[in-house]
Amino acid sequence: MKKAFLVILTILIVSMAFSVTTITISGWPGNPDEEAAIKAAVDEFNAKHSDIQINWEPIPGNYLETLKTRISAGTAPDIFYVDVYFFEELAGKNVLLPLDIFIKKDNFDLNAYFEPLVEAFKYNGRVYGIAKDFSTLALYYNKEIFDKYGVPYPTNEDTWFDLLDKALQLKRKGFETPLVLAADFNRVIPFILGAGGKLVDDNLNTALDMPASRFGIKFYIDMVTKYKVAVEPQQVGAGWIGEALGKEKVALAMTGPWTLGFLKGSYPDVYKKIGVVEMPSLIKKSTMVYTVSWSINRSTPYKNEAWEVLKYLVTRGQEIFVERAGVLASRKDIAAKDTDPIKTPFYKGAEYAHPWRVPTPTGIFSVANDQINSRLKDLFYGKITLDEALKQIKENYLDWVSGK
């Protein structure tokens, strides 16, 4: 009797294992809200499908390094996050599955997504991922500090010089560290583009030494070194920009919607004092868009099932995600339902934003990014002049992006 039972149990387990396809999806673990949201989305899918089950398996810490290692070992998840920042490198090495065939077969409508976000995950005319959400940069300010020192709030129409003027007013009136800036290339890009500059020329060589680009970089650096209205977050004892804002050490910061969630959770009192407006502009409006796609592993044995899951994740899954985790929707119809006024400046930014992706001949930008950041840091500390830095960048840039 016992034996018979065991045999039946084994047969049951084996047959179940054969009929159900488990698709492992992976990304970096988010904050508790995001984790709960993704679990809710996964549970809903699993409840509706008997043949496909999703298994959410986040990779904590050093995501890209771990992912690359697992890809090379052949143990990567079936579907995973791809940040637009390293998208080109992965797409160029053919580890992502092109989705065009599936999109065509299913008549899946890519026009339902914001165009810059669709373009962000195209490589050689093929689509390698669909944006799960996005973040743009906007200008945060602390109303209480502005009130206290009697300085007018920033507005959506402010130019760079309005920003500088307001920061200088705060400083003159005794608030020593009005603005927080990071020595990060991606934060300088809105200034480069806002001044009418370019990141790369037509041959994919660097265009940072163009007069307009140079002007943008100079303005960014000058706020730190010449006008002394901006500091790095570490200067005020904060690990990053959001923390500097939360500790009320600064009155102004340019950062993304993730800071909203952070402030709400860790500094609820400060959250109530925060206002958000669009990034200041010069010749034209500009901001950065950071976005992450769901992409399929090219060597997954379950391509069709993975596509079914991906489709769910970027439609109904995204709806759950936007509702519960407060991220910005990459799908226009879901974005239209999202009426939280504090998110408006971020959605507005999506219209003129530039994705955080610098095209290179090989798809590899990480070396150049480190090198440029290192020089930005030197510029913040006055170790080199801007012309020296630009000269070094120009001379070595092609080497850095060569991938050798």
Place this chain on the structure above:
Amino acid sequence: MKRRTREAIAGYIFALPIILTVLIFTIYPIFAAFYYSFTDYNPLNARNLETKINPQEALEFHLGVFQTDVSSVDEIKDYFDLLSFIKYDVGVNLDENKEKIVLENFDSEKLLKDFVEGKLNKEMKLSKFMSEYLKSGAKYFKRYIPNFLGLENFKKMLNDQYFRISLFNAFFYTVIVVPVQTFLALVLAVAANSKIKGVKFFKLTFFIPSITSSAAISMIFWMIYSKPGILNRFLGYFGFQPIAWLENPNTALPAIMIMNIWTTAGYFMVTFLAGLQDIPKSIYEAARIDGATPGKIFWKIILPLLKPQILFVATMGTIGCMQVFDQIYFLIKNMRNITISFYIYKNAFEYGNMGYASALSLVLFVIILSLTFIQRKLVKETY
């Protein structure tokens, strides 16, 4: 079988787990790293040829027509672009050499013919696909073999600014940390060996940092060194301006050195303590009867008799310092202050240059080996 052989076999079987572990996780990686340092190994290429595709679908997508709508090769010939098909639709990573092989040897006609006849509608590995349609040169597509570069990786180091910076930093770090921590550990050990009250408490306090995880210590020191941190507040009483110790490129490395000395001195103190216990009491007594001062006892008795321990501590310290990684990883945000092992990590896992990273680690290995060798020459081992 002889009893002895049987016994030997049994012995090896018992030792097999550890033999295999050492072979797989120690010996093989060393040789692999040596080999990779002469190549352009990129881990993202490793599984490329194992990927499975359906050639019919790939070709349908490439041509923009369904197989069922095509009746002859001539209809589609003009729309077929070999390189873009292989690179992007089939998805084989090609470098210049392989592009050449594909252009010269790929049998496009056969492929298109099979497509029209509907023979392609099956999943197959890229390696199999390539071997089927390449007239020759299929051996280059069997599995991923990185290109052999000879000494190119090593030549590249000569012009690599961050190689120089990171190696210099590692040397600078070692030159300061090793003597200071050795001396400090020695002093602590002598103090802990004396008969003062509460000596156990001191021993424990000195030893605790070395059993604390470096992540925790890094966090504590991050707070100490940050601009509004304790250190700046303390210095503020003496009228010093606050400095962001870890962000300022000039102070970041020394700050980490101090932290490391504090962490490891206690660990090496234990080594010296063990050595001190070995020194016979009669020698101290004889010295004291002859009227030697405590200073003289330290320099003339303790120091010479601790030579083997000093050699051990200096060697281990040098190896540890040349490889310092975790504190740099946690606390340093500036490429100017990185050390060589952090740079190796960056190349291997962030830049995808596993070959170059292997070459760097080979250089580091040679440097550490020769440093250790020199140390052993300078301080002769007595037993």
